[in-house]
Amino acid sequence: MPAYHPLSVEEAIELAKSISGHFSADSDLSCREIGDGNLNLVFHVTDKHSDKSIIIKQAVPYAKVVGESWPLSLDRARIERQALQIQHKLCPDLVPEVYAYSDEMAYTVMEDLSRFTIMRKGLIEGGVYPNFAQHIGRFMANTLFYTSDLGMNQQEKKVLAGQFVNPDLCKITEDLIFEDPYRDSPNNNYSDAIADEAKALRNDTQLHFEVALLRDKFLTRGQALLHGDLHTGSIFVTPDSTMVIDPEFAYYGPMGFDIGAVIANLLLNYASQPGWSEDETILSGRQQRLLNMCTDVWKHFENNFRQLWDKDLQDEMSRTPGYQDHYIAEVLRDAAGFAGCKMIRRIVGLSHVADIEGIKNDEIREASQRKSLAIGKALVRHHRSISSAEQLIQLVQQTVHETEVSL
Secondary structure (H helix, E strand, O other): OOOOOOOOHHHHHHHHHHOOOOOOOOOOEEEEEOOOOOOEEEEEEEEOOOOOEEEEEEEOOEEOOOEEEEEOOOHHHHHHHHHHHHHHHHOOOOOOOEEEEEOOOOEEEEEOOOOOEEHHHHHHOOOOOOOHHHHHHHHHHHHHHOOOOOOOOHHHHHHHHHOOOOHHHHHHHHHHHHOHHHOOOOOOOOOHHHHHHHHHHHHOHHHHHHHHHHHHHHHHOOOEEEOOOOOOOOEEEOOOOEEEOOOOOOEEEOHHHHHHHHHHHHHHHHHHHHHOOOOHHHHHHHHHHHHHHHHHHHHHHHHHHHHHHHHHOOOHHHHOOOHHHHHHHHHHHHHHHHHHHHHHHHHHOOOOOHHHHOOOOHHHHHHHHHHHHHHHHHHHHHHHHOOOHHHHHHHHHHHHHHHHHHO
C-alpha cells in the first residue's frame, strides 16, 4: 500500500479502472476535481463512451478553508466511510453506495449523484421537493433509532460508539457553533453592517447560559450515531428523491443535533427568500412552503421513530408507560435549541451559507442576516419550553414579525 499522498487526476483515473464491475477494459475515462468544500478533494470520473461514472472522495490532512495551519486527522475518512455504510444499510434508497475505500489513503469510492441537485442550490432557485420531509424524517428516524440504546444491544452500541470517536471534527463543531459566535474570535466572519449584532451576541449572558446547556449535551449526550453535519449542502435532491452525503462529522451525540441542523437550514433559506423572490405572491408561497416543510420534517421523524420504538425496541425499561413521550419531547426541545445555534453561527461565524451570502442587494442581505440571527436567538432562548413543531413555527413567525417592524 503506498504512503498517503493527495491523489492526482491521473491517479484517480487509474484507481477508477481498478474497481471491478464499473468500467470495461476499453473505457475511455476522464476526471475532474470538483471539490468545493472545506475539507476534502472530490474527483468525478466518467466514461466518455457511456453514462457510467463514480465519485472518489479523499481527505486531506488539514482544513482546506484555512490551510495547513489547521491540521486534521485523516481518520475522518474512515469515520465517514463507516457512517455511509451503516446509513446505506439502514436507508439504502437515501444514502449512496460505497464501492471501495482505503483507510490508509483516506479515500472512499462511491455512487455518483450528478443527476441530483444540491438541495441548498435547489431551494435558492425556488425548487419544490414534496417528498423531502418524508424522506429525511425516515432517514433520521432509522439512523438514529437503530444506532441508539433503544434500537440495538447496549453493549454492542458501546463498541460501535468507540469506532466513532471523532475529536478533530467535533472540535470544529464545539468551537464554531457553541463558542466562537459568543466571543471575540479570529474565526468569526461578519460585515461591518451587522457588527452591532455580533457585539450583542458577545454580551448576552442569558443567551450564553442556554448555549452552555446545549453545548453540554453535545459534549456528553451520546444517544445515537449522528450524521453530524446534516445541512442542505449535504443533501442531494430531485422532486422525487433524496440522498444524504458527507457524514464525516459523524459521532455519538444527541439526536436533536441532526434534526436541528435540517430545520436550521430550511429556516436560513426562509429568511433569505426576499433576496431571491421579487414577486410578493411567489415570495409568500415559498416562505410558507419552507415553514410547512420544517413542521413536516419533525412530524415524519416523530411518526417513524415511534413506529420503530413500538416494533423494535431492545431496552425493556424503555417500555415504561410515558417514557416514549418524555424521550421524544426532549429530542424536540434539543432540536429547537441546536437549530438556533446553527443559524447564529452561519451568520457571524467562519462558514456562511450561499442562501444569504449570495444575495446581491446589500440592504436585503443585511435584513436577512438580522432576521436569521433573531430567529436563532429566539430558538435558543426558548428551546426548553417548546412542546410541538407548530409552537416552534409560531415562535419563528412572531420573531420575524417583530424583526421586520424594527428594521
